[in-house]
Amino acid sequence: MTTTRPFSKSAIAFAAVGVLGLGLLSPVAADALRAGAGPVAATHPSSLVVRTDAGKVRGDSRTGYDEWLGISYAADPSGANRWKPPQPVAKWSGVRNATAFANRCAQNSGWDPGYEKTITSEDCLALNVYAPDKAKANAPVVVWIHGGGNTGGAGQDTDPRKFVDQTGAVVVTINYRLGALGFLNLPQLQTENKNGPGNYGLLDQQAALRWVHTNISQFGGNPKNVTIAGQSAGASAVCDELASPTAKGLFTHAVIVSGGCSLQTAAAGQTQSATFVKTVGCDTASDVLACLRAKPAAELLAAQKTAGISPSVGGTAFPLNPQTAVQTGNFNRVPVMLGQTNSERGLFTFQNYDYLGTPMTAAVYEQQVRATYGANADKVLAEYPLSAYKTPGEAWTAVQNGSTSYTRRQLFTALSRYVPTYAYEFAENDTPHFTSIYRLQQKSTTARDFPFGGAIHVDDLGYIWDYLGQTLPYDDDQLELSRQMITYWGDFAASGDPNGARTPNWPTYKPATGALMSLKACDTDPASNKAPAACSKVSDGFAAEHDLTFWASLPTS
Template identity: 70%
Template sequence: MRLRRLNGRIGIALASAGLLGLGLTTLPATTTGASAQGTERPASTVVETTDGKVRGNSRTGYDEWLGIPYAASPTGARRWTAPQPTAEWKGVRDATAFSERCAQPSGWDPGYENPTTTENCLSLNVYVPQGTKGRLPVLVWIHGGGYFGGAGQDTDPRKFVEQTGSVVVTVNYRLGPLGFLNLPELRKESADGAGNYGLLDQQAALRWVQANVAGFGGNPKNVTIAGQSAGASSVCAQLASPTAKGLFARAGIMSGSCGMQSASAGETQSKAFVKEIGCSTASDVLACLRAKPASAIVTAQQKAAVRPSLGGAAFPTDPAVAVETGKFSRVPVMLGQTNSERGLSTFQNYDYLGKPMTAAQYETEVRGAYGAGADKVLAEYPLSAYDTPGEAWTAAQNGSTSYARWQLMGTLSRWTPTYAYEFAESDTPHFTSIFLIQQKSETARNFPFGGAIHVDDLGYLWDYLGQTMPYDDDQLELSSQMIRYWGHFAANGDPNGARTPAWPKYTTRTEALMSLSACDTSPASGKSPAACSKVSTQFDEEHNLDFWESLPS
């Protein structure tokens, strides 16, 4: 198939769904990029940073420093401004507990049962392996959550840290309207910031890493940024940002896409929010907004969502255009998805609410998502071929999402080393939130998700939301293998290393990617549990990409 620019309707559908928005043996130091030269990991849990000393926790096999501020509290007059330097402190600051999450509505994830209304949240967490010498590779993780939810503490990376010998940093950043409001009044205050404060927060955290990670044993010249879902789209935005250049050496994009709405589209969203919160008729709109409590902002954003938009020196160009034209930081990229990305959204938007999709809703959704190509989609994915309209919708959405990812794989591979994958372990226990819902709900237990869904792969790299999932022995081997791949990539920009199947670079000629899955070893066979990951060139056939390529742009 020839490579073609992303179908506009498909891109819009992905953006509206929030999808535009890691056996257990320690890797040898030589495979992680650690060097006998340079500093060792800190000898104590008190570390000097550019802002003052911090004291962390010593755990079994690793040390952690939690809730370290990397920017000043974005409150009061600093609400809706670019991140400012944090004030230095005297003495030793306690860094043994997470900071508050950034303001956001409640959700179904454990720990998110109630809204969060804290704005003093610009902090990060540092995890360092014990007993490892040399300057260590650093992985900075940007959480997902549709740009309106989540926090750095959702990721517990201890098994990744211990097995790879890497330093991991997880980051909070501003969300929703507090992170992404784009108004003429804000642009008049400052040329930078409007529409992308949360993304600028991520850059401030990366600058903190450059200035401070050596004190924790990390190598500031060997930093990987990675994220999932909205975190993955954030990574692509940082690839395209001129002001992020030089802050990282490689990038991981998990279940995310490249693309950002225009400033005008962001302004339309933002004005709808201003109206919803009751400030549209104020003589001073910004004063009205800054006087509102965070609780009112969180409530209003549930009816008027705001997402990142272009603008300023940091984000002048749509990341989708930047990667297509090669005008981005050309660092090695690891890129992939799960094999049923959209099964989760079908469940979340319909069956979880007790209202399964109807035939009429299926047609409405298809026509809204695919416009001039809708009749072809309805013919290609007819209701008669599926048990329920929801399954038809999941199948169609999986196809269009995979088409967008396939195009991104090809586009990036033209400019920089790109390693593509699909997480294809269809029998996996679903990620924490769905797994817990399934314990109580027969509807959730019986729902046809269609394979590995959005977020399912995270538990194989680290404990997502602090929960260890009940993987079988083959799946534990897959987890070990994936951690090796991601660890090697973080160290060297190449996932290949000892005791893993060879993973080729992606090219549009071969379209070879790594299909990640566990074996199905019978306990009675006497064979050892194993991963069954392999190189695949069938991604296009498995996701019907010839059809999606045939649709009008």
């Protein structure tokens, strides 16, 4: 189960160290200067055939927008390219169809629609471009990094048509390597290439951003106005890219949706990877890498089920833990919009217990608290006694919501010291839950009756774009909230400031007040003849809602 570890309060007080302030160019920018190359001035494409730096692609016309799907931004990373930084895609002649999604990257099955079976494809490094059919030249660009715990998901999970139509922005969704194929960290790999071990999937994201820098003008987008955004693991990836020297200059704004800022150490990554190598049966091979590269993807995915791999610090691309980077100001300083749902952890209580048919018991509750909070466990158990909740699961959700929210507030605070920071909480408690849970609730009493405790992890995504191929049954007030949220996001993508006409003012985050934007719909009585509306407003209740005074009182190591 994913757990949260609050920032050290003493670490947040470290003085800023301005390594990134030296003006070092990313490899992309440096190569472009040396070659005298650069993005062409943006124009809206006059046809569905668009020239990229590797060759021409033909897209499709939809109602109100055009799309180009499955465009390769890097070479096939299988075979000899396994566990190597992304390689350049081979140029082609003629016109390639870009009318169907590329393969999803290799991953085990899951509960999301479309992921019922294991996916073993590795030739997956592709992206999708969506542009309004009446776009003006130099439109803002949003590059979306999908979530999925760094082990699942794909760019095609996100359908941004309503966002594109309302904002006029160009949206790019991407695939990147996942799990062991994306994040293996071994000394042998370090010998091959100092960049890559522990973070191939993150390097894939940078390769996609370089593709955008070079090519997006041909689709009507402005390469000098690129917002990177992501949710969950994708949000953490955004923070990783904020901390990466080699991502400098590739984006101008960042959106972090329900994610943190932390990479495990290289040593921890190598320990994980050694266990994986043993599980897959290559630990005694004379050439470990040759053994691993000869294994079918299905065997690697099977080993991943019991020996998971997470991203880790490493190389010149990711030299610092992003947590340290944001605490010290040692990151790519761009405006940031970030936030969470008001019951982030309700989903995980359900997923890890009730969904599996094993609801949390009182004994398991105490075990989890002690395992997660260590020396502070007795204080946590006293603050969140089982007698105050209907079930142990609800107590656990409350505990995890509190500690997660405390960590998020520390992130708000750390970023706000250096860049304009716009914090929010999605607080629409009556929302239909995101697609996978919504589908489960149609056939499962357990899912229907489970006390999620409010808006859960992923619930906010459907208000920005259609997620996982389904439009949810929002009421009219919620549709107004959706329009408002898209407006905020669109304004932020255009200028780095979510404020604009006809939306409540959203101030930058100030630690002294702790106020943030609370995003919610109204509850308009249909008989009142009043128009449906959003009821978002600036709120200073975040700390009280999540018991942050208690969490701040706990000693940290």
